[in-house]
Amino acid sequence: LFELPDFDQHEQVVFVSDRDSGLRAIIAIHHTGRGPAMGGCRMWPYADSVTAATDALRLSRGMTYKNAMAGLPIGGGKAVIIGDSKTTKTPALFAALGKAIDQLGGRYITAEDVGTSPADMQSVHQRTRFVAGLEGEPGRGDPSPATALGVRVGIEAAVQHQLGVDRLQGLTVAIQGLGHVGFDLARQLHEAGARLIVADIDPSRTQRAAEAFGARISSVDDIVAAEAEVFAPCALGAVINPSSLPRLRCQVVAGAANNQLATDDLGEQLREAGILYAPDYVINAGGIIKVCAEYYREPADSVEGRVLAIKQTLAEVFATADREGISTRLAADRMAEARFS
Ligand code: NAI
Incomplete structure (x- = not known):
């Protein structure tokens, strides 16, 4: 894993496993120089954990570039959950991810992405406040x-x-x-x-x-x-x-x-x-x-x-x-x- 492209450019890569919910996720924090790393959480049936880590690293690096060019006070990060969003999604899975994000103390802020929804982010929110794009809050909406x-x-x-x-x-x-x-x-x-x-x-x-x-x-x-x-x-x-x-x-x-x-x-x-x-x-x-x-x-x-x-x-x-x-x-x-x- 240490040899994967961009691994050495990342500040932190966290592997999350939660036996009760079955969560297997990777949180990649590329850069926090401009502020906390922000980037969505993707859920995808990756063939294996190396493929998932490769995607997380690529996507989190991309968020650093995107957020910097937009002049935003945030860095770049991304989370990926290994699983099929159509068959293996549960609120407990996202709550477990929320717990892991909370343990990072605000270094990473998540949001919805491919395979996840505002409702899933609500489950993340049960365990952490470091989540954007929640469902049903006034003024929040489709980007x-x-x-x-x-x-x-x-x-x-x-x-x-x-x-x-x-x-x-x-x-x-x-x-x-x-x-x-x-x-x-x-x-x-x-x-x-x-x-x-x-x-x-x-x-x-x-x-x-x-x-x-x-x-x-x-x-x-x-x-x-x-x-x-x-x-x-x-x-x-x-x-x-x-x-x-x-x-x-x-x-x-x-x-x-x-x-x-x-x-x-x-x-x-x-x-x-x-x-x-x-x-x-x-x-x-x-x-x-x-x-x-x-x-x-x-x-x-x-x-x-x-x-x-x-x-x-x-x-x-x-x-x-x-x-x-x-x-x-x-x-x-x-x-x-x-x-x-
Ligand atoms: P969407 O899923 O609402 O729309 C995609 C559309 O492309 C659908 O109408 C689909 O039927 C069509 N499509 C799929 N395969 C096609 C093909 N081979 N040829 C022609 N049409 C095809 O997605 P959305 O939200 O409109 O996003 C579009 C793109 O922009 C995606 O690549 C997304 O990652 C990107 N993007 C979206 C943002 C957003 O705010 N929604 C923000 C930044 C990037």
């Missing part, structure tokens, strides 16, 4: 609209840099995935006068976008190759990969999905292809900005300004990449490292 807002202004920054235009009117944006973020993004882009091409594995969602926003529907396979200035991945990770990259016909890749690049070197390949990439963890930070503000009980109206600031941050990333002749991905990483180390 997706904040994420969509950040992506919209991020697209504005990207087209300004790449195409020299300061409005979305008349541009075409291809959106992959019309879920919580993608559908709200479609609405905002439509209101700004953009034309839309959309794809989703759920045909009722594309139909709804066609009716509400006049969106053209693409097949799931062809959306990466849509004739559009902007491609906005809002579904899966690894959507930019060696087979999709040559098919891209856009000038900008800017969307909400996490881990859009299958491998880091694709950032450089996008640059060489003349396509401007808005690094995923910078453009999709609206949700964590909202969750963090709620956790610290900051006024709800402080959130919007910080989300809108994603536009300026991205403009700085693009300018740095140009100046240094490097990919936007690398430019963002270097800017983040300067903010947390």
